[in-house]
Amino acid sequence: MTEKQGLYDPAYEHDACGMGFVAHIHGVRSRDVVDKSLELLRNLSHRSAVAADACTGDGAGILLQVPHAFLRRVCGPLGISLPDAGSYGVGTLFLPSRRADRLICERMVEAAVAGEGCSVLGWRDVPVDDSVLSGPTRRARPAMRQIFVAQMGVGQMGVGREVDTSSSFEISLYVIRRRIEAALREIPGSDCYVASFSSRTLVYKGMLRPDQLARFYEDLRDPDLASAIALVHSRFSTNTFPSWRLAHPYRFLCHNGEINTLRGNLSWMRVREAIMSSARFGGRLAALLPVCGENQSDSASLDNALELLTLAGRPLAHAMAMLIPEAWEGHTTMSPERRAFYEYHASLMEPWDGPAAVAFTDGRQVAAVLDRNGLRPARYVVTSDDLVVLASEAGAVAIPVENVRAKGRLEPGKMLVVNTTQGRILDDEALKTELASVRPYGRWVAEQRINLAELVAKNGANELQLRDERDARGQLQVARSETEHDDRTLSLQLLQRAFGYTADELKMVLGPMADAGEEPAGSMGNDTPLAVLSRRPQLLSSYFRQLFAQVTNPAIDPIREQLVMSLAINLGPQSNLLDETAEHAKQLRIAQPVLTEQAMSAVRGVTDPTLRAVTLPALFPIASGIDALELAVDDLCRAATRAIADGCGILILSDRGISADQAPIPSPLAVAAVHHHLIREGLRWRVSLIAETGEAREVSHLALLVAYGASAVHPYLALETVAAMARPEATGDKPHGAAAQERYVKALGKGLLKIMSKMGISTLQSYCGAQLWEAVGLSTALVDRHFAGTPSRVGGIGMELIAHETLRRHSDAFDTASITTRLDPGGEYQYRVQGEHHNWNPMTIAKLQHATRSDSYSTFKEFSQLANDETRRQSTLRGLLDFVERDPVPLDEVEPASAITRRFCTGAMSFGSLGKEAHETLAIAMNRLGGRSNSGEGGEDPARFGTDRNSAIKQVASARFGVTAEYLVNAAELQIKIAQGAKPGEGGQLPGHKVDAVIARTRHSMPGVTLISPPPHHDIYSIEDLAQLIYDLKAISPAAAISVKLVAEAGVGTVAAGVAKARADLILISGDSGGTGASPLSSIMRAGSPWELGLAETQQTLVINGLRGRVRLQTDGQLKTGRDVVVAALLGADEFGFATAPLIVEGCVMMRKCHLNTCPVGIATQDPELRARFTGQPEHVVNYFFFIAEEVRELMARLGFRTMDEMIGRTDMLRALPSSDNAKAATLDLSALLHLATPASRARTDSVARRHVRLRVDHSEEDGGLNGRLVELAQPALERGERVKETLPITNSDRAVGATLSGEIARRYGDTGLPEETISFRFTGSAGQSFGAFAARGLSLELEGEANDYVGKGLSGGRLIVRHPRSAQFIPDQTVLIGNTVLYGATSGEAYFAGVAGERFGVRNSGAIAVVEGVGDHGCEYMTGGTVVVLGRTGRNFGAGMSGGIAFVLDEFGEFEHGGQCNTGMVELAHVTDRGELELLRRLVEQHARYTGSARAKRELGRWERAQRLFVAVVPTEYRKALERRADADAATAARRGLVIGEIGSARHG
């Protein structure tokens, strides 16, 4: 592995993969199982990746039962005589290739074996074939050896006898391995790794491609190699450095996914180690710790945890159910016993949260589990010869359909266990019932657990009385004199000032939260300085930025998918993880972490001694000089230790006592310092932390406290502020204090869920301590001590300056002679001349407009002087950089401006966020310049295609608005928006009242119907999914460059490396400061990091990986001037994006009101009256970009560059400016930013540029050629409209079948396509992912067999028919047929599926018609149009976020209507009574029967009278109202029928 350097840190690396297992139910070992698993692995090759050299694999591996017969045979000649199966252990070791080093390691290993009372039977060289490896891989290849170990006495006798082959020997082997690993830690740089060490399982793995695995390991080709269980895994990682150990499987598991909460899980595991004990391990426990090693992958850590829990005695499945529990908190129909099981275990451990499909085994049982969200696919088959095959994709192992006994898919949170010793398969229900009945978990919880809500209710009477008194008091005060009113205001204000509250915050943040119960939205990004560059005192929280998920795991929608979310958390000490007793449940449960005053008094009132709460003041004396804060923090930590020694279960860190002499310790510091101190002391398990603080008020403040260890927060001053603001006399009809507080707390809760879900985290318990923040501007010393593990890459301020800022606030409150009655204006959210600095201010805005409108370069220079001067006030990182001067070149030798403007783009702003005029003006200007404008995510009017108003870049975002075949083929660049700077990790919402007829048309929806953009792309939950989407887009639009938009955060570089390996042509790194039409304020201000950091990290990572030459790099985020462009180029950017500045050129005056549709200059509005005021001209925009290009040229001449290419990545031409008058800025260290990276491997870099793109890399996919063949076959239809009909075989590696042909159709005929059934293809087999993606009108694809995920993605008018083979032995309408996320973003067309679909069927469908016989969870999510008929069961959360279209569900058992399967947040349920609707239904079912031959459909048609009564119609309320508006009120239902029928008609005859 390459070491940490510059901004690159290997710790950020991610991986994902394909995985699966093959097992014989009765444990019959065979070569066949191994063969099938290797076949499975090979057929998942497209889910793995290769490095820049196109040869080095990211990793592949296999885990088998110890193949006794084989090993005995090969060991014999080596003089190793193996005892009976099970009575010896095999270790697979990766050893140093240098013999001397290897011997050291081997002697150490042997010593460890002896130390555990075992003997070494012998060593074996694992035979390998190096010739399959690429150069770098070969050079990095370790020596592979197996060691054979027996219990003392067994081996020597050389005869087999019955020994205890059960767990005790396995534990010995575990202890040996841990001792080896511990010893290895003592040998620095030792290149030794234990892949497996067990009497039951054996691992072969390495830095290999799936097809290389068996070619490399000769053992895997041996006919005698037999196993009843085989786990396989192919890896797709973001890095490319030879690392053999990172391949899966680990000792117990292989994992497709990512543990988002890893940092917290590891911390809490460390915490619990202090109280671990187990009779099984006895005194050897110490040798097992730490449970999880540092610097290893999330999967390896999960493996460690599973291993510990299992070997300590918990059944395998039980242990996994603790680590990855299903979503039980919001599950309404779960059995009480099962709920109790989870509830009990929540006291023991927080979930390891994140996308996961895990296959795991102890060599006897083999199992698989899916995370609570079902974010990874897992399909399985049970054969009639007792094999179970489970894999990331269906069809990965060819099994004749006659042999298939049953098929299925793993559902969210569900587990499947094959017990080979008992010879049975346990499904989730059976398994969990069994687990839940082992102990009386329910009774334990009931007897031990204290519920805070109950306590508060118990105090009810007192409570009410208290409130009455308070209210009475309040009124009294109102009635009394003005002076008293003043005094009260003043004392509150004194506190507010001391904690730095501003008028801005009250007006823009707290007020709206208390009024509406939600976090407020804002617009136009953030142009204020970084906290560390601000000259105003900043809260410590402001130095932290939220991390968020991008590409490698998805964000969650906490509103629409609330059922997986939970804010509940337990307070109190923890117990021995390796045991379970009733006392383990003794904790205080709180439903959410924001505690009111009443809740706090209840917490303080808990009498149980183990849960006693102790309050520690978090204050420091102002008079004690600059060390006071540091000393006070140390004191606080010592006080925490003492309090624990005195016995308490809850520590309240409180800044309540501030006074003229005492200032508050910044609350994140107090919490994190105590948290880390107690971890270091091994005491953390004894207490939970509560922060009682006046400082926390924004959502992000709360989240930060929880992320650094607080289980709960009492934001007393914010609560008081909110109550005071709600004074009735001040605000008229607004309700009184308590109600306002309630809404405020609700808003905080929602906001917390949002921040968690951004990172893909579902439960607060897992978020607590997870530290998912990045520090920008804090010193490494401070971070290492108190925020250990947090990335902080440019250094920054330490304790002294933190204390200084706190004291500035304190003195503002306590140390002024003047009685001020106003809070500081703040000016963070709205410009205030006396407030925070903004780069866009009246002066810069006016100058830019004057310059571009009068085409005056000299005025532009005044602007850029100002903007750069502003920058030199050092409010951004680039403002701290200066150029290294060298010999200039004459200006006329520098490449012309027109060569530079080609590198400019405008930002993704949708038609919808912008008005028509503003949007098209940008497109015209950019087309004139040879640059590119961006459609944004709202689709585009087809009338613009092929004209000068066409957007060269078309965006593909999570909602897929208007993403049709025609849209896709009309782009020079297709941009996959993973995240946007203003709100990375979040979705969006265009409220119905803003969706007018034109917007509705371009977004393929209906006027008045709300349009929701989901937080994630539902076809990108991982890096291999992204690769699939890129593949799909290249398939339909081969000429378009594919770009991927990411947002800067710590670790973005490694994500970008993965994206490059996923074959993107262009990567955009957006800064955190970018504009937006609407985003929660805390996201605008506190998520993501500056582009300088993200760009530099990406450049460095790509260069180190040798990937830079393959991909163009673009950056954006408040770029304004030629200087900005030059700095970005020197840091590594090929291209540059601008959004805010061109809008200002168009006339934007930064109202920051885009989200209100009231833009007075007619830019960000659809209102025709306002749009009439638009004064922007393409010429102005052209002027602006030429001005910039000119300025770039001047700088290039000065710096001696003739071409941009020469300049890109030359960080040696930048230097940090000497520190200014800004003491905070002077603490920064930019050396990591300016690190000049070099490729880690010299191989092949001669052909690819090191610093920037030199050649257009051919990224076209090598595939089976099926897509190309379809185009060839369809020529007669394409050219002459003749009918074409063919039958072809298909396999799971044939992906996006039909997309290329659809692109051809769309290019020729647009979305109108061809007449129905002009082209018909019929396939047999298992289709790969994205079958029928973007299928165009006139194309009909029929599949007999099965299909994987993303069937009919973006369906554009075509027809899809999928059915099981006629010869199937299983019940077709109850068997899974197609995968997850089917018809995602479909805009029109028809689909008939005679079988069951996976999760998220029809997600974001806006016009397709589909019939299916069963769907998983989240069916029809975010649907805005079209019709879906489900002839069978649905999963949970059906219709979440569904704002349009209709679904009919055949509810045979009443569970849909009455079982809570449907999310009725936006939809209404009704029986189908309207005659027209019934006719429609019947016709769709008839068509389904006709196309698919569905037995189910025929059966229902045969008893239609009964069937039609069982249908439940799911109709979105808004949609119904829109329909009613559209038609006569009386004819509403007729209209509804008419619409649907009309859609069918157009699908058929269009």
Added chain:
Amino acid sequence: MADPKGFLTLRRAIPGRQAVEDRVRHWREFYGPVPEAAVRTQAARCMDCGVPFCQGDSGCPVRNIIPEWNGLVQRGEWREALESLQATNNFPELTGRLCPAPCESACVLGLVNEPVAIRHVEQTIADRGFAEGWVVPRPPRRNSGFKVAVVGSGPAGLAAAQQLRRAGHTVVVFEKNERVGGLLRYGIPEFKLEKSVLDLRLTQLEAEGVRFRTGIDVGEDITAQELRAEFDAVCVATGAGAARDLDVPGRPLEGVHLAMDFLTSQNRRLAGDAFTETVSDARDRRVVIIGGGDTGSDCAGTCVRQGARSVRQFELLPQPPAGRAPTTPWPLWPMQLRTSHAHEEGCDREWSVATTAFSGEDGRVQRIHAARLERQVFADGHTDYARLPGTDFELEADLVLLAMGFTGPVKSRLLVDLAVQLDGRGSIATDGAHRTSVPGVFAAGDAHRGASLIVWAIREGRDAADSIDSWLRAG
């Protein structure tokens, strides 16, 4: 904002002026009363901009947080609005009456519609504050022990004094006239600012502990040395009283006066103080005012009220365009034709006119001689206005008022003795923090800035007070 689109539906309205024939018969302010609801409606037109240009470089010099109090007024929270306004502006009742409102010409709504009636809202808040008794003294919580002298009691001096007192210092304001107020009291006609308004504010200052010593000409009655000895710091806010004169034949004739002498005389008369009769009376006279600015306009209004036979105003520059000139795009202060109330009241304006001489008999002026000007480009490329041959004309005039602006502070004994350095324009030179070349001596207002707006004087006074406070605390 209750209605985020209020700016689209609501129209700008400002209080109507009393009919000309009525208002010229008295000296009082002449704007009609406006109902509360109407003012709230005007405030509701404010768009609460993300970047309020009214606060920007071309906007309000005292940095009033205009959107904040517009929002408060719109919701009827008048007292809160007053607090907000007073936090940035010591004398909103004065700026509400007298400010030319650069905030309004920078108002974003002005881009697409008529700007918000900011000044009127401001005045209403301030007047209501006094009427409700909300304008209360805010004495400091504790005394610093430092003593500061403020020389001059115009708006800059008063603002500095109030700020310094509130910061806990002992403040003494020196005024050479017998009443406090400087230009506010003596220069601004009563019909633009009733002096009772000023007196109310002075009551607050006195209650806060500001001490006034009137009738003392510092530098003469107290020497600079004495002043320095008694006070820890001195703030010079003596204004820019040196008027620009017109050096043409006939200037010494009786009846040719400086505008400020004329205005002062009228104010003194109304106050019942001693005044110079000959200077103050325009009754039955044919008046020519030279200078097209605000002072000229004030003279015109005064003359009309005094019963002048005719009033005519000469301006050197050509007539500006009716709308915003392209050279001054939004949000800059626009070059454009401005018509004041005085022009409604009967004052003719002549543009591009240069006065060449006065003539008369018996030492009294009877005629004014003038010529037309034209913009010319000279050989070296610079442009200037030059007399157009053959355009000479003359006009009967028996009162001529010179309202041609001010050249800077009067070179008083005080300035000489303090030995502060002056800048190129003859104003008191300071660093960025109002510190003069003499440690402990600060300057604020027109004396430092040159003749400017009242609102700038207030800003200067506040900034100087801040600077003095920091300097004193730093020891």
